[in-house]
Amino acid sequence: MSDARSESPTDRQHPDNTTERLEIFSDGVIAIAITLLVLDIKVPEAEPGELLHELGVQWPAYVAFLLSFTVIGIMWVSHHSMFERIRHVDRGLLFTNLLLLIGIAFLPFPTSLLAEYTKQGGDNSHIAAAIYSATMALIGLAFVAIWTYLARHPDLLVEGVEPANLRRSIRRSYVGPIVYAASIALAFISAIACYFVYAALAVYFIWGPSTRALLPARGRAEVASAEQPGASED
Amino acid sequence: MSDARSESPTDRQHPDNTTERLEIFSDGVIAIAITLLVLDIKVPEAEPGELLHELGVQWPAYVAFLLSFTVIGIMWVSHHSMFERIRHVDRGLLFTNLLLLIGIAFLPFPTSLLAEYTKQGGDNSHIAAAIYSATMALIGLAFVAIWTYLARHPDLLVEGVEPANLRRSIRRSYVGPIVYAASIALAFISAIACYFVYAALAVYFIWGPSTRALLPARGRAEVASAEQPGASED
Amino acid sequence: MSDARSESPTDRQHPDNTTERLEIFSDGVIAIAITLLVLDIKVPEAEPGELLHELGVQWPAYVAFLLSFTVIGIMWVSHHSMFERIRHVDRGLLFTNLLLLIGIAFLPFPTSLLAEYTKQGGDNSHIAAAIYSATMALIGLAFVAIWTYLARHPDLLVEGVEPANLRRSIRRSYVGPIVYAASIALAFISAIACYFVYAALAVYFIWGPSTRALLPARGRAEVASAEQPGASED
Amino acid sequence: MSDARSESPTDRQHPDNTTERLEIFSDGVIAIAITLLVLDIKVPEAEPGELLHELGVQWPAYVAFLLSFTVIGIMWVSHHSMFERIRHVDRGLLFTNLLLLIGIAFLPFPTSLLAEYTKQGGDNSHIAAAIYSATMALIGLAFVAIWTYLARHPDLLVEGVEPANLRRSIRRSYVGPIVYAASIALAFISAIACYFVYAALAVYFIWGPSTRALLPARGRAEVASAEQPGASED
Numbered sequence: 001m002s003d004a005r006s007e008s009p010t011d012r013q014h015p016d017n018t019t020e021r022l023e024i025f026s027d028g029v030i031a032i033a034i035t036l037l038v039l040d041i042k043v044p045e046a047e048p049g050e051l052l053h054e055l056g057v058q059w060p061a062y063v064a065f066l067l068s069f070t071v072i073g074i075m076w077v078s079h080h081s082m083f084e085r086i087r088h089v090d091r092g093l094l095f096t097n098l099l100l101l102i103g104i105a106f107l108p109f110p111t112s113l114l115a116e117y118t119k120q121g122g123d124n125s126h127i128a129a130a131i132y133s134a135t136m137a138l139i140g141l142a143f144v145a146i147w148t149y150l151a152r153h154p155d156l157l158v159e160g161v162e163p164a165n166l167r168r169s170i171r172r173s174y175v176g177p178i179v180y181a182a183s184i185a186l187a188f189i190s191a192i193a194c195y196f197v198y199a200a201l202a203v204y205f206i207w208g209p210s211t212r213a214l215l216p217a218r219g220r221a222e223v224a225s226a227e228q229p230g231a232s233e234d
Numbered sequence: 235m236s237d238a239r240s241e242s243p244t245d246r247q248h249p250d251n252t253t254e255r256l257e258i259f260s261d262g263v264i265a266i267a268i269t270l271l272v273l274d275i276k277v278p279e280a281e282p283g284e285l286l287h288e289l290g291v292q293w294p295a296y297v298a299f300l301l302s303f304t305v306i307g308i309m310w311v312s313h314h315s316m317f318e319r320i321r322h323v324d325r326g327l328l329f330t331n332l333l334l335l336i337g338i339a340f341l342p343f344p345t346s347l348l349a350e351y352t353k354q355g356g357d358n359s360h361i362a363a364a365i366y367s368a369t370m371a372l373i374g375l376a377f378v379a380i381w382t383y384l385a386r387h388p389d390l391l392v393e394g395v396e397p398a399n400l401r402r403s404i405r406r407s408y409v410g411p412i413v414y415a416a417s418i419a420l421a422f423i424s425a426i427a428c429y430f431v432y433a434a435l436a437v438y439f440i441w442g443p444s445t446r447a448l449l450p451a452r453g454r455a456e457v458a459s460a461e462q463p464g465a466s467e468d
Numbered sequence: 469m470s471d472a473r474s475e476s477p478t479d480r481q482h483p484d485n486t487t488e489r490l491e492i493f494s495d496g497v498i499a500i501a502i503t504l505l506v507l508d509i510k511v512p513e514a515e516p517g518e519l520l521h522e523l524g525v526q527w528p529a530y531v532a533f534l535l536s537f538t539v540i541g542i543m544w545v546s547h548h549s550m551f552e553r554i555r556h557v558d559r560g561l562l563f564t565n566l567l568l569l570i571g572i573a574f575l576p577f578p579t580s581l582l583a584e585y586t587k588q589g590g591d592n593s594h595i596a597a598a599i600y601s602a603t604m605a606l607i608g609l610a611f612v613a614i615w616t617y618l619a620r621h622p623d624l625l626v627e628g629v630e631p632a633n634l635r636r637s638i639r640r641s642y643v644g645p646i647v648y649a650a651s652i653a654l655a656f657i658s659a660i661a662c663y664f665v666y667a668a669l670a671v672y673f674i675w676g677p678s679t680r681a682l683l684p685a686r687g688r689a690e691v692a693s694a695e696q697p698g699a700s701e702d
Numbered sequence: 703m704s705d706a707r708s709e710s711p712t713d714r715q716h717p718d719n720t721t722e723r724l725e726i727f728s729d730g731v732i733a734i735a736i737t738l739l740v741l742d743i744k745v746p747e748a749e750p751g752e753l754l755h756e757l758g759v760q761w762p763a764y765v766a767f768l769l770s771f772t773v774i775g776i777m778w779v780s781h782h783s784m785f786e787r788i789r790h791v792d793r794g795l796l797f798t799n800l801l802l803l804i805g806i807a808f809l810p811f812p813t814s815l816l817a818e819y820t821k822q823g824g825d826n827s828h829i830a831a832a833i834y835s836a837t838m839a840l841i842g843l844a845f846v847a848i849w850t851y852l853a854r855h856p857d858l859l860v861e862g863v864e865p866a867n868l869r870r871s872i873r874r875s876y877v878g879p880i881v882y883a884a885s886i887a888l889a890f891i892s893a894i895a896c897y898f899v900y901a902a903l904a905v906y907f908i909w910g911p912s913t914r915a916l917l918p919a920r921g922r923a924e925v926a927s928a929e930q931p932g933a934s935e936d
Contacts, residue, residue, distance in 0.1 A: 028265030262499030
């Protein structure tokens with residue numbers, strides 16, 4: 001693989017200017033979205049002596065904050081890990097990445113919806129949880145779309161990323177959207193049950209593939225070697 | 235062209251420190267403006283069982299979010315593409331760029347206005363759409379102004395940017411402000427009709443000149459070669 | 469001057485890691501503060517056919533947005549220009565810079581106050597304008613403090629910054645706080661009159677010293693030569 | 703120490719790509735959180751002539767803004783100082799750092815709570831101060847956790863960081879969480895008294911260990927030498 005293309009090894013191992021800029025821009029959007037989440041936690045109006053009680057009533061706001069913060073944090077890890085493998089950006093990748101950013105930037109809204117309507121319970125809580133699940137599933141699909149796009153345009157990748165590794169990344173990227181999509185159905189039974197699924201997925205991603213994918217990437221050169229067939233991570 | 239100036243080729247192909255800083259600062263403002271758009275989508279107050287209906291009623295908020303997000307995303311692409319060609323910033327460029335940033339940072343307000351008053355319909359929806367169109371037209375004019383300024387100050391550009399290419403960039407940059415300005419008139423007939431114009435313009439920019447301009451820019455050196463008369467992109 | 473210190477010319481011309489990080493962090497705070505200003509422009513609640521009128525009533529919000537955006541933009545220019553001359557950060561500089569950032573991050577509040585109470589007129593408009601002027605004067609004093617600190621700690625500067633140039637920078641940095649402080653008194657006569665002073669100061673800074681200070685700084689090496697006594701900018 | 707590991711001195715002294723990205727991402731979250739604090743200061747609704755009085759009534763909002771701004775500023779200094787010593791990030795460090803960021807991004811909420819309920823006094827003010835203290839204590843514990851993690855994983859550090867220095871950093875990092883935890887008890891006696899503890903801690907950190915830790919770090923190479931046993935900072 002490396003022979004056919006290697007006129008200039010350094011060029012093939014380093015991201016170009018636009019790729020770096022797109023990663024920084026994406027990092028910016030992700031950092032802002034993750035920090036805006038706190039605006040969903042409202043200061044309650046409490047009668048004297050009632051503040052602790054009023055704060056307790058809005059527990060879903062804290063849990064939703066923690067869940068969304070953790071998931072966006074994981075998404076940042078996944079996004080950075082993905083861009084470690086990209087050296088050039090074309091139009092398709094640019095706008096597929098924009099789709100992903102739309103989803104992440106939108107997330108404070110379903111988070112706010114979930115925080116607000118879980119405590120009310122009933123149909124509204126089901127709708128709120130279903131919308132949260134659906135948003136997460138769509139963001140997950142955007143990751144699938146980017147990985148798939150990269151597999152079909154290997155010229156966008158840094159040298160040494162093996163097709164087998166890409167296929168594994170694609171397979172793994174289906175876990176998120178499939179489980180989140182399934183939780184849409186669960187939402188119509190119980191919104192609270194969905195919280196446990198969200199938390200379980202977060203734990204899975206933290207202990208699982210997202211960070212494992214990240215860890216070998218100690219630099220462009222090592223990405224290549226870490227991705228060789230002999231260095232299987234499974 | 236290259237002979238007359240080339241005392242130090244590297245200096246003429248790389249942006250100086252202030253130029254890089256200005257691009258990062260602009261990226262920051264654009265990333266924040268694009269992420270603040272979600273604050274315009276309010277959590278509705280819904281009676282039990284009414285959430286889905288209440289969410290449906292505010293459909294203009296989602297469409298306005300998507301439109302403004304996409305357009306700001308395209309503006310980021312255009313802005314980065316423009317700065318790929320700039321190596322030095324002077325006072326005129328600095329403050330013309332500030333004008334552009336004012337427009338982009340202001341955009342969440344007309345977006346919010348459009349989202350709020352489209353559903354009310356009538357005169358107010360016409361005014362809201364007209365203001366949105368006018369803001370977009372002014373932002374487009376800021377792009378025209380920067381391109382025109384660059385054409386008159388070729389010493390600000392990296393080496394190898396051909397006057398013919400600049401003239402083409404200027405011509406193309408008129409498309410946005412002209413169509414948006416025309417949509418001001420349309421706004422007084424129908425706000426909804428304007429949504430279709432906005433969406434059509436977004437599609438045009440995604441498939442059209444903005445990203446085409448971006449793609450050849452794989453590095454300062456290649457900008458130069460991609461811009462040679464023989465490598466016409468039309 | 470250059471002889472006494474030049475063990476390692478590159479070390480004395482380039483900012484260290486912490487200095488670069490502090491500039492990026494400051495840029496981030498400034499970019500966020502400038503973009504948050506739009507949140508002060510509220511979507512009015514308008515009866516059918518009344519939107520244009522309601523939007524017109526809140527004209528101070530647009531003017532305040534424009535004024536604060538322009539001034540923060542100028543501050544970014546001044547701040548970057550200042551950091552072009554700094555190569556090392558010590559504790560005093562770190563926390564003097566933090567004082568400046570507190571002022572800039574606080575600015576959306578007096579901007580909002582000015583926007584809200586100018587239209588009410590009377591005593592409240594005087595108070596609002598006085599607070600806006602006072603905030604600006606304090607931010608200006610933070611700039612004076614940093615320049616003065618740098619003059620007393622020349623070891624923090626890149627090589628080649630002449631004391632005469634620093635003294636000129638200090639003298640010029642007094643213009644802002646003095647005029648803003650004077651406008652506190654004016655505020656108690658007329659808030660509207662203050663708008664004209666703010667606008668005049670913005671024009672002064674755009675055409676005047678802030679950007680002139682920036683322009684020669686085409687790179688660390690050129691900073692030095694541009695600051696030589698023979699190359700007076702006055 | 704340097705002999706045992708020095709296959710490639712440059713690799714051991716410079717952070718890898720992911721480490722740099724994580725620091726930039728963290729800087730972004732911290733810059734946004736610090737700038738969002740201003741949104742907690744509300745424009746009061748004032749009758750004619752009552753603005754100054756109404757602004758005076760909400761003095762806790764200004765003090766809380768100043769305290770949280772200063773503390774987050776100090777945290778940025780500590781965080782940057784810590785990352786000056788890190789050259790590689792693993793999963794544990796990644797998610798311990800995420801815990802820290804959750805705390806910092808959450809801080810605008812307890813700040814808002816403190817601002818709102820100090821003026822009401824009584825039980826609610828005690829609860830608000832206790833929550834503020836507890837949040838700060840938890841953020842402090844996240845710093846302790848990261849330092850401890852680093853001490854147990856010396857392979858993550860740049861070359862030349864002495865165990866003795868790390869142990870000192872760990873010991874010092876306990877000061878914050880211990881004093882903040884103690885102030886939880888004080889909160890139930892007087893919220894105002896807590897303000898003085900918060901202010902005293904801020905002064906301690908500004909004049910004390912946080913910045914002292916930062917100052918020798920004039921570059922990766924000097925970090926190493928500044929940390930040698932002979933160069934004790936105590």
